[in-house]
Amino acid sequence: MERYELAKPTKQQMEWQDLELGMFCHFGINTFCNKEWSDGTEPVSIFNPAELDASQWVKTAKQVGFKYFILTAKHHDGFCLWPTQTTDYSVRTTSWKEGRGDVVREAAEACRRENIGFGIYVSPWDRNAACYSDPQAYDDFYAAQLIELLTQYGPLVEVWFDGAGSEGRQYDWKRIISLVKQHQPDAMIFNLGAPTIRWAGNEDGVAEYPCWNTAETAKVSMFTNSTNQWLPETPRWVPAECDVPIRKNHWFWHPNDEHSLLSLDQLLDVYYRSVGHGATLLLNVAPDNRGLLPECDVQRVLEFGKEIRRRFSQPKGSVSASGDFIELVFTCETAINHVVTMEDIAHGERILAYVIEAEQEGHWVEIANGSAIGHKKIDRFPSIRTKRIRLLVKEQAAEPRLRSFAGYYAAETESLDEE
Structure with a gap:
């Protein structure tokens, strides 16, 4: 007999937890201006990845053993990696592929070819949108962007709502979440609104132990991080995802940054303290300004996947x-x-x-x-x-x-x- 009513996962949550390893891919206008957070004023003319190959990104993920792939479709600067009709601040107005390119589509199609899940990061904070200061107008703007992403790129495994820059801002989360549930009912919702998966609370890729799967409150986000929130007897199942960049403190590619690449031992320590604590690990590997994953990053992450397989593919x-x-x-x-x-x-x-x-x-x-x-x-x-x-x-x-x-x-x- 149960001591108390146990929270239990949905079918979709169980399938997501079985993925265990995902690749994050931060790519956008920041890649071309040597910044982590640009302010939405960088000219679209700087975006021109002459060798962009989303297949290289996703094939690398597949070789490592990642089961899903998440792309920053829109970061805080507001630049959109798909040809949105909501703003001119997108690939549609760049010289890349004469304005006919679509990074989101290329990544989604590559994921389908390699049979791994595809997800999108869509920042609510937008430093370029003129309507951002008007909450109602921006909610309409953001909803229109979400509808494009939720309906044009096939099934999504996860929709990633970053809370950075939005402290104190009230978005229409009821509307936003209803759109996700309407168009992508099987997708996990990360962090904000009505999340079905939660942030582990740091960007080190670590789930503090014990990492229970249950939450005390329906208001689960990066802004509600009480150490007593995650308890075994609480009523909602909200498993943790650990995010970390393979280059320390840098989510986007920067030139002459190879010294910050995490060592194999550091990556294995992250694995033991994320997947090994019952969470899912989302490791960021960022394409460079060519539109390719740097060779040293590829080599390191392949070593990581090989070592995981060596240690855990053959039980005694x-x-x-x-x-x-x-x-x-x-x-x-x-x-x-x-x-x-x-x-x-x-x-x-x-x-x-x-x-x-x-x-x-x-x-x-x-x-x-x-x-x-x-x-x-x-x-x-x-x-x-x-x-x-x-x-x-x-x-x-x-x-x-x-x-x-x-x-x-x-x-x-x-x-x-x-x-």
Whole structure:
């Protein structure tokens, strides 16, 4: 029997949480003026990516193992990467492809070819729109832009509403969310309005642990970040997405910026503290002013995907089961240094505290412990050799249901003997 009524995810939320890894792509007028936040006055003439290849972006994402791709269709400067009819501040009035180009379409089509989800970032804050100072007029303007994006580019996996620059501004969120639900009912809504997924609270790619999937209030956004807001007994399922740029503190490409590229070890630390804490990781890799992902960024992110596969593609053993005592018996004594546990979240988060033990010379020894498991919890520990491990649930909201309880071994280098 449940201790309290458990929040449970929708089908769409469960499918989104299974994606686990997404690529963010910040690209726009900022790419050509060496700025993170331009003010909406940069001339459209500077936008001219002579070698733009959205297929290169998306194929790279696919090779890494990203399951979805999000493009900044409009950032805070108001420049639109599609030929909108709402403003002249868009690709329609540039010399790129003689004004007939559409970056959003090229990215959407590339995602369909590679069979990964496509999403859009559409900043509510617009520093170019003359009507922004008139809330009612701007709401009409923004709604028209959204309708274009929601109806012309196929199914969307996510619509990303950034709150930056909008502190204190009241948009017509009821209208905005109704448009998303009308035209893209399966899309996740990030952060503002009536979000179905939430911001993790930082731009470091880290979900603080424990990272519960449930929220205390319907007013969930980057502006309601109480540390007590995310609790296991609260009524709404709103899982976390962690966003981080691969170049430290820089979302857009900047010249001579290679020194800021995160190392492989830094990226792996982000992975353990995002996906490994049950959240989804959205890693930004920005195209340069050619319209291509820089070679060094591509190399680094491919290394990242390869290392994730090396560590987690071949479990030493796994089991699915229900109950507060789950045992996994390996075929023979083997080395392990990771345990990956997943709840069957269709039934809610049921585990509130747990311990993992390994058999050592006839005795059970604790190797890990924690509270939240949710979609996924990755526990790391010094390598041990054992034939059996077990999960002991110390506190629960209802009978635990595990989708998977698996042991892994990842040597420091591939040349080390795994046995």
